[in-house]
Amino acid sequence: MPKTNRSDRLQLLRYKADQCVKCGLCLPHCPIYRLTKHEADSPRGRIALIEAIANDKLKLSPSLHQHLNRCLSCKACEAACPAKVEYGEIIDLARIELHENYQVSRIARLAGKTASAILTGPQRRIRQFGRFVRLYQGSWIRKLLKSSGILGAIGMTRLESVVPEQTLPPLNPPSSTHQPTLHLFRGCTGELFDTATLNAAIKLLEALGESIGIPEKQSCCGAISLHGGDQASTLKTMQNNLAVFSNDNLPIVYIATGCGAVLEEYKTAFKDDEKWSRQSQAFSSRAAEVCDYLINHPELDKLRFKPLNRRVAVHTPCSLRNMLKRDGSLFSLLERIGQLEAVPLSTNHLCCGAAGTFMLEQPELSNALRQVKLEDIQSLKPDLVVSSNIGCLLHLQAGLSETGSNLRIIHPIVLLAEQLA
Numbered sequence: 001m002p003k004t005n006r007s008d009r010l011q012l013l014r015y016k017a018d019q020c021v022k023c024g025l026c027l028p029h030c031p032i033y034r035l036t037k038h039e040a041d042s043p044r045g046r047i048a049l050i051e052a053i054a055n056d057k058l059k060l061s062p063s064l065h066q067h068l069n070r071c072l073s074c075k076a077c078e079a080a081c082p083a084k085v086e087y088g089e090i091i092d093l094a095r096i097e098l099h100e101n102y103q104v105s106r107i108a109r110l111a112g113k114t115a116s117a118i119l120t121g122p123q124r125r126i127r128q129f130g131r132f133v134r135l136y137q138g139s140w141i142r143k144l145l146k147s148s149g150i151l152g153a154i155g156m157t158r159l160e161s162v163v164p165e166q167t168l169p170p171l172n173p174p175s176s177t178h179q180p181t182l183h184l185f186r187g188c189t190g191e192l193f194d195t196a197t198l199n200a201a202i203k204l205l206e207a208l209g210e211s212i213g214i215p216e217k218q219s220c221c222g223a224i225s226l227h228g229g230d231q232a233s234t235l236k237t238m239q240n241n242l243a244v245f246s247n248d249n250l251p252i253v254y255i256a257t258g259c260g261a262v263l264e265e266y267k268t269a270f271k272d273d274e275k276w277s278r279q280s281q282a283f284s285s286r287a288a289e290v291c292d293y294l295i296n297h298p299e300l301d302k303l304r305f306k307p308l309n310r311r312v313a314v315h316t317p318c319s320l321r322n323m324l325k326r327d328g329s330l331f332s333l334l335e336r337i338g339q340l341e342a343v344p345l346s347t348n349h350l351c352c353g354a355a356g357t358f359m360l361e362q363p364e365l366s367n368a369l370r371q372v373k374l375e376d377i378q379s380l381k382p383d384l385v386v387s388s389n390i391g392c393l394l395h396l397q398a399g400l401s402e403t404g405s406n407l408r409i410i411h412p413i414v415l416l417a418e419q420l421a
Contacts, residue, residue, distance in 0.1 A: 003235060003273055004093070006100070010054045013093050017051035020044065020085045026077035031351045032070050035368055040067040043077035043087050050094045060102040068094055070365065072358055073227060074318035074351040088323075089268075092226060099229030123216060126188055171195045173214075174202055180213030183245060185254040185263070185287070187390075188220035194390045196410065197255045200417035201290050205253070207420060208299045217244045221259040227356050238266055242279050245286075252286045253293050255411065257389045258356065261323035263287040289320070290413055291388065292329040304421040307338030312415070313382035315373065315396065316348045317389035318355075330388060330412055337419050347376045354395035370399045377407070385409040 004012060026043040027033050033042040040049060046068060052058035071091050078087045171191055182205065190198050205212055219240050225233035241263075245252055254260045267284040270276035294300060312334065316327045334342040353359060353369030373396060377385055385400075387393045388411055397409050 003231070003269055004096070006097075009093055009096060013050055013054040013090065013097075016086055016090045016093075017047050017054065019083060020047045020087075021083060022048065023082075025082060026080055026087075029076040029080040029349075031072060031074065031076065031353075031369055032365060034350075035365060036070075038067075041070050043071075046071060046094075047085070047087070047090060050090060053094070053097065060098065065098060065102055068098060070362060072318070072351045072353070072355040074355065075322040076318065076349065076351065079322045092229075095227065095229030096231045097229070099231070123191070123218070126192060129192070169195050169199060172199045172202060174212040175206060176211040178211040180250060181211045182251040182253055182293075183213045183215060185218060185221070185252050185259060186214060187254065187256050187259045188224070189390050190255065193394060194255070194411070196414050197390070200411065200414040201253065201255050203417045203420065204294060204303075204413060207303055208294075208297050213250070215244045219244075221254075221262040223258055223262045223356055226262060235269065238269055238280070239276065242266065242276060242283055245283060246279060249282065249286065251288050251293065252283070253288050253290050255290050255388075255413070256391075257289060257317050257319040257324055258391055260287060260289050261319040264324070289324055289326055289329070289388075291333050292324075292326045294413070294416075295329040295332050303336075305337045305416065305419040306421050307340070308415075308419055309339040310383040311341045311343060311380070313377050313380045313385045314342050314344045314348075314412075315352065315377075315385060315387040315392060316344065317387060317392045318351050320388055321348065330386075333416060334386075334412060337416070343380055343382065345373065345376045345380070347372055352392050352395055354389075354391040356391060359391070359395050366395070367399075370395060374399050374403065382407070384415070386412040386415060388412055 022044050024042075024044055030042050033045075035041075039045040049058065049064060049067060053060065053064075058064065068091070073088060073091060075088050078085065081087065184198070184201060184205075186198055202212055217240070219237050221241070222234045222237040225237060252263070254263060264284045264287055266280040270280040273280075314330065314334070316330065320327050320330070331342060331344075334340060350372060351369055352373045353366035355366075359366040359370075377396075377400075385396065385407060387396060387409060390411075393409055393411065400407050400409065
């Protein structure tokens, strides 16, 4: 998503959209089109709509807004496109156009601004929100709202089902007091919903002799505002992270692949910005997915893992498969646990339906996509499920819980840390 004004954005959209020859080879790869069979919900259809907007042949409307917002941004279409059409950039630019020139309902606008203000703000605000969630989950107010049906009336039932109970382990600070040899990017949801993975990353990296820095002023990667089309908030968030991590050239290790996909786009966002271009290029080159960093670590062979005679179903998120293209590292790491049987889901080529805030905004479609995954998981009869993106993990965990299953789903490095000898 390059920084653009409206004139340049429309010109860029016309150029990018014109590269699509409308062959339709992307259609069977689009999870939403597979569900709705509606041309406007296909990558080809959306590009045609966006092209019409850019050429002032189509006005923004509720129907148009619906079709464009049904996109998961999974980039399965982009991976399959023989013409290498940059669909991801096209849909991001189109969402900026929607955000700036189409008025959604007041409730939707307020919800979007609130979520963005919390998740893209400083860590102290995120921690305050976490404390509020813990208080709410243990209060009589929650029971009253659920039993009265008020949650459903204000559209909060879905959020309730996805947010895990706040019985998370505390975040263990790094033990080393030496100068850091790498930085850990925790993202906006790390301390809220995934301290187990952060702790596992710290444990494994320190076992390799690393000293870990966790800059306090780091913020959300920008994914929340990016997929909402809020260009100003996205760039502000990115600039904050660029400034926070600018004091050295150390690796920046992230645990959520959804974050990583955006961190590597920083170089695109500022490619024509004289002030930020060089810094953003260096930043993106330093970003490293935790499994990829571990498997390529020169001291990895020093680690010993206890064997585990279990079958593990491996879910690979779209961000890992289609954007980062590094799912091989995950499997290579799991192979280091003796007796472990790691089995990829047969539906790994399809999005699970989480897709950031998509699971909250499009619950019916999201549930339909998730059901395919749940059936796939059940057919494998695993002892455990692993996924390397927090959004996917929460979404699948909520689905499993709704079926009455107590099957555990965790980040793969949590399993590695538990088996560390």
